[in-house]
Amino acid sequence: MSYRVLWLQSGGCGGCSLSLLNAESPDLLTTLAINDIELLWHPSLSEAGTAEFLQLLEDIEQGRQKLDALCLEGSVMMGPNGSGRFHRLAGTRRPMFDVIRSLAGQARHCLAIGQCAAFGGITLAGSNPGEATGLGYHIAEPGGLLGVDWRSRSGLPVINIAGCPTHPGWVLDVLCQLAAGDFHESHIDELNRPRAVTDHLVHHGCPRNEFYEYKASAEKPSDLGCMMEHMGCLGTQARADCNIRPWNGGGSCLRGGYACINCTAPGFEEPGHPFTETPKIAGIPVGLPTDMPKAWFVALASLSKAATPQRLKLNATADHIRIPPGRQKEEES
Amino acid sequence: MSRRLLGPFNRVEGDLEITLEVEDGVIRQARVNSPLFRGFEHILQGKPPQDALVYTPRICGICSVSQSVAAATALAQAQGIAPTENGRLATNLILATENLADHLTHFYLFFMPDFARDAYRNQPGFDATARRFKAQQGSAAPEMLAARAGFMHITGLLAGKWPHSLALQPGGTTRPVEAAEKSRLGTLLRAFRHFLETRLFAAPLEAIDALDSSQALDAFAEQHPDSDFAHFLRLSDQHRLQLLGRAGDLFMSYGAYPDESGGHLLGRGIWGNGRQQTLDSEAIREDLSHSWLNAHSEPLHPWQGSTLPGDDDDQGYSWCKAPRLDGQIAEVGALARQLNDGHPLILDLVRHQGGNVRARVVARLLELARVVPAMENWVRALRPGDSFCTPTRPIEEGRGAGLVEAARGSLGHWMVIRHQRILNYQIIAPTTWNFSPRDRDEQPGPLEQALQGTVVGNDDDPVVIQHIIRSFDPCMVCTVH
Numbered sequence: 001m002s003y004r005v006l007w008l009q010s011g012g013c014g015g016c017s018l019s020l021l022n023a024e025s026p027d028l029l030t031t032l033a034i035n036d037i038e039l040l041w042h043p044s045l046s047e048a049g050t051a052e053f054l055q056l057l058e059d060i061e062q063g064r065q066k067l068d069a070l071c072l073e074g075s076v077m078m079g080p081n082g083s084g085r086f087h088r089l090a091g092t093r094r095p096m097f098d099v100i101r102s103l104a105g106q107a108r109h110c111l112a113i114g115q116c117a118a119f120g121g122i123t124l125a126g127s128n129p130g131e132a133t134g135l136g137y138h139i140a141e142p143g144g145l146l147g148v149d150w151r152s153r154s155g156l157p158v159i160n161i162a163g164c165p166t167h168p169g170w171v172l173d174v175l176c177q178l179a180a181g182d183f184h185e186s187h188i189d190e191l192n193r194p195r196a197v198t199d200h201l202v203h204h205g206c207p208r209n210e211f212y213e214y215k216a217s218a219e220k221p222s223d224l225g226c227m228m229e230h231m232g233c234l235g236t237q238a239r240a241d242c243n244i245r246p247w248n249g250g251g252s253c254l255r256g257g258y259a260c261i262n263c264t265a266p267g268f269e270e271p272g273h274p275f276t277e278t279p280k281i282a283g284i285p286v287g288l289p290t291d292m293p294k295a296w297f298v299a300l301a302s303l304s305k306a307a308t309p310q311r312l313k314l315n316a317t318a319d320h321i322r323i324p325p326g327r328q329k330e331e332e333s
Numbered sequence: 334m335s336r337r338l339l340g341p342f343n344r345v346e347g348d349l350e351i352t353l354e355v356e357d358g359v360i361r362q363a364r365v366n367s368p369l370f371r372g373f374e375h376i377l378q379g380k381p382p383q384d385a386l387v388y389t390p391r392i393c394g395i396c397s398v399s400q401s402v403a404a405a406t407a408l409a410q411a412q413g414i415a416p417t418e419n420g421r422l423a424t425n426l427i428l429a430t431e432n433l434a435d436h437l438t439h440f441y442l443f444f445m446p447d448f449a450r451d452a453y454r455n456q457p458g459f460d461a462t463a464r465r466f467k468a469q470q471g472s473a474a475p476e477m478l479a480a481r482a483g484f485m486h487i488t489g490l491l492a493g494k495w496p497h498s499l500a501l502q503p504g505g506t507t508r509p510v511e512a513a514e515k516s517r518l519g520t521l522l523r524a525f526r527h528f529l530e531t532r533l534f535a536a537p538l539e540a541i542d543a544l545d546s547s548q549a550l551d552a553f554a555e556q557h558p559d560s561d562f563a564h565f566l567r568l569s570d571q572h573r574l575q576l577l578g579r580a581g582d583l584f585m586s587y588g589a590y591p592d593e594s595g596g597h598l599l600g601r602g603i604w605g606n607g608r609q610q611t612l613d614s615e616a617i618r619e620d621l622s623h624s625w626l627n628a629h630s631e632p633l634h635p636w637q638g639s640t641l642p643g644d645d646d647d648q649g650y651s652w653c654k655a656p657r658l659d660g661q662i663a664e665v666g667a668l669a670r671q672l673n674d675g676h677p678l679i680l681d682l683v684r685h686q687g688g689n690v691r692a693r694v695v696a697r698l699l700e701l702a703r704v705v706p707a708m709e710n711w712v713r714a715l716r717p718g719d720s721f722c723t724p725t726r727p728i729e730e731g732r733g734a735g736l737v738e739a740a741r742g743s744l745g746h747w748m749v750i751r752h753q754r755i756l757n758y759q760i761i762a763p764t765t766w767n768f769s770p771r772d773r774d775e776q777p778g779p780l781e782q783a784l785q786g787t788v789v790g791n792d793d794d795p796v797v798i799q800h801i802i803r804s805f806d807p808c809m810v811c812t813v814h
Contacts, residue, residue: 009348011371012394012810013391013392013393013394013397013496013810014346014394014395014810015391015394015395015397015496015497016394017394018394018496019495021438021481022481022482022485022495023478023482024482026475026479027475027478028478029474029475029478030475039469042343043341043344044343044344044346044442044443045442045468045469046344046468047449047450047467047468047469048343049794049796049799050339050340050341050342050794051794053341053343075371077370079642080642085645086369086370086371086372086642086652087348087368087370088368089341089368090340090341090342090350091338122388122391123371125376125388126375126376126377126379129371129372129375129376130372165394165497220724221507221722221724222505222507222508222509222721222722224509246489247493247495248482248485248486248488248490248494249482249483249486249489250490251488251489251490251492251494252493253494253498254493255493256492256493256494256498256499256500256507257493257500257507257508257509258493258498258499259499261387261499274384275384275386275387275499276383276499319509319720319722320509320718321511
């Protein structure tokens with residue numbers, strides 16, 4: 001029997017769905033079909049009209065229709081004043097949060113697709129004007145819409161596929177594993193994110209690694225150097241496989257020439273400083289690479305800075321390779 | 334008179350609800366509601382100006398790059414800088430990739446599947462339409478998804494990823510291109526051209542651009558019957574789509590894809606009553622009389638505007654504002670762009686039958702045929718080794734506007750900066766124009782006009798309404814933001 005998925009959107013941008021359309025080899029619809037995953041409804045893909053959709057929701061709520069996975073994309077909108085009036089299900093007067101809570105109670109698995117559904121995300125930045133929250137978390141605190149100890153019928157908590165947006169592979173891997181009965185609690189991390197994604201750092205596979213090693217830093221947009229020291233890059237702390245499993249045929253934020261802003265971590269939306277500037281104390285970046293003692297970082301950084309080859313020094317602040325590897329002597333002479 | 338509440342609608346981006354008043358099977362009045370409010374304009378207040386490049390693309394996952402370009406343009410204006418030549422070309426390429434991918438997504442995934450619905454199963458040719466376009470099952474979607482995903486590699490190369498890139502900067506783009514990569518971009522474009530020329534049009538793109546009249550279009554459909562475009566044109570004749578969905582017929586475009594001399598690839602202007610006039614964006618006002626927002630005594634220009642959620646009052650029926658140009662309703666989108674650019678086919682279609690469902694879809698597909706060759710030229714013009722980005726400058730005080738053309742039409746950002754922080758940020762998205770509610774003169778918005786007079790009979794869920802709504806390719810998450 002096929003694995004049945006209902007996909008809802010609330011306080012978000014739809015970007016995780018659009019990112020999903022970027023799936024390749026094979027394409028999204030083929031991937032779902034060959035893994036026996038059936039979309040009961042998806043806002044961008046389904047045929048069903050208004051009446052059929054409302055009937056489907058009722059059937060699920062009444063237990064007449066089996067629901068294997070509820071996927072929510074976008075934050076849960078509680079405002080204004082807890083009324084949910086900022087997002088009511090069209091065609092009804094019902095607050096969307098009430099619909100989501102009810103369907104989550106029927107689903108075997110519950111997936112928060114993207115940063116907004118997982119932790120609240122960009123929608124709760126600033127003064128959180130929409131009173132947005134996540135499904136199972138409010139920023140880094142368990143709770144959100146469903147409450148601290150909530151578990152789906154399968155016994156798993158909400159699976160937080162964080163990211164802004166999600167990589168199509170992150171979502172499809174989890175859905176395929178769930179459909180095959182091969183996704184377990186040991187596959188999620190301390191924030192209920194898939195470990196297949198968060199056991200890595202964005203730093204892993206970054207093509208600017210050599211610049212990082214010698215602290216040869218970019219100073220302005222389009223420079224080739226490491227973006228940690230000045231440009232706000234959090235790749236050495238951010239947990240995701242973006243440079244191991246690139247985006248859109250070979251890209252990533254760092255490969256695109258701009259900082260990793262740690263979009264798989266709760267609270268990324270409010271870094272407390274301009275996103276693309278590195279906050280420093282006494283010239284040393286405040287955020288250090290994950291698991292690295294500060295004294296060692298300072299010692300190693302000053303040592304490697306002293307040893308930076310001319311090639312990397314020059315290339316770091318240029319927008320194309322001025323000196324290729326192995327030519328340093330020629331250029332200097 | 335009976336009242337019908339319709340929604341939610343799928344295959345539109347975001348949430349939509351429509352209230353119809355139907356008398357004798359004909360829509361007398363329509364009220365369009367955008368049911369989701371998130372409050373981006375509040376979130377932006379007090380932020381460092383350059384952080385708009387992080388927040389605003391996340392307004393919308395389908396128009397993400399357009400939002401980035403609008404924010405970057407507003408920042409560039411406030412800083413008094415301009416992108417480098419390579420930066421301008423790369424920005425155009427990234428934006429065009431998004432816009433054209435959106436047109437393709439709209440045609441194959443959002444619009445065409447309606448003709449494969451059971452409501453039409455007794456129509457001649459239904460089986461062929463269902464085989465090709467049925468939602469999630471037709472043969473077209475996997476082909477189109479593969480072509481689209483390959484085309485999006487352009488964003489992987491030039492912008493790191495899509496959606497939500499920080500590559501678009503006030504001074505250009507962050508990703509310089511080397512000679513081999515320039516060649517790769519050319520190959521990606523040729524692969525996309527190949528899909529369009531074998532599947533969508535079954536003809537060279539230049540032959541589509543050369544269509545100059547309604548007769549030429551009809552002749553094309555007969556000569557290339559196997560193309561998806563001809564399939565649409567046949568369905569359009571069958572369902573008389575040219576008679577559906579006419580709005581007020583005033584069309585606005587901010588101008589798309591800046592050229593090197595300060596003009597645009599697709600010209601800027603307002604078009605109505607058979608002629609084009611100069612657009613003055615200072616004549617824009619946002620009317621809040623029918624929004625669930627606290628209104629000012631007078632409609633304000635976005636430089637002065639605000640967005641304060643109000644009560645569930647009697648008059649309000651949407652979170653959307655009602656933007657008006659000099660008090661008038663304006664329709665935006667590919668049709669408006671092609672009219673303002675003076676394309677002869679579109680001029681001919683609109684002169685005879687006004688804006689309508691068929692003309693909107695034709696304009697979108699025509700744009701695919703017209704912009705891909707322009708993209709090929711932009712790639713050829715890239716100069717590896719030259720600068721892609723000029724550094725930004727800090728802004729103490731100032732303001733900037735970013736007016737761009739997203740896939741769905743005119744998108745404007747207006748940013749006011751005080752003490753190096755955003756004091757006010759106002760956004761008018763394409764669907765804010767097209768799906769606006771009434772204003773204080775009780776003038777309905779374009780979709781509300783387009784639905785009035787439509788024959789729906791006794792059907793509770795008439796497909797004809799779906800055609801009209803989707804012909805605008807609404808993006809509801811942008812609409813209210």
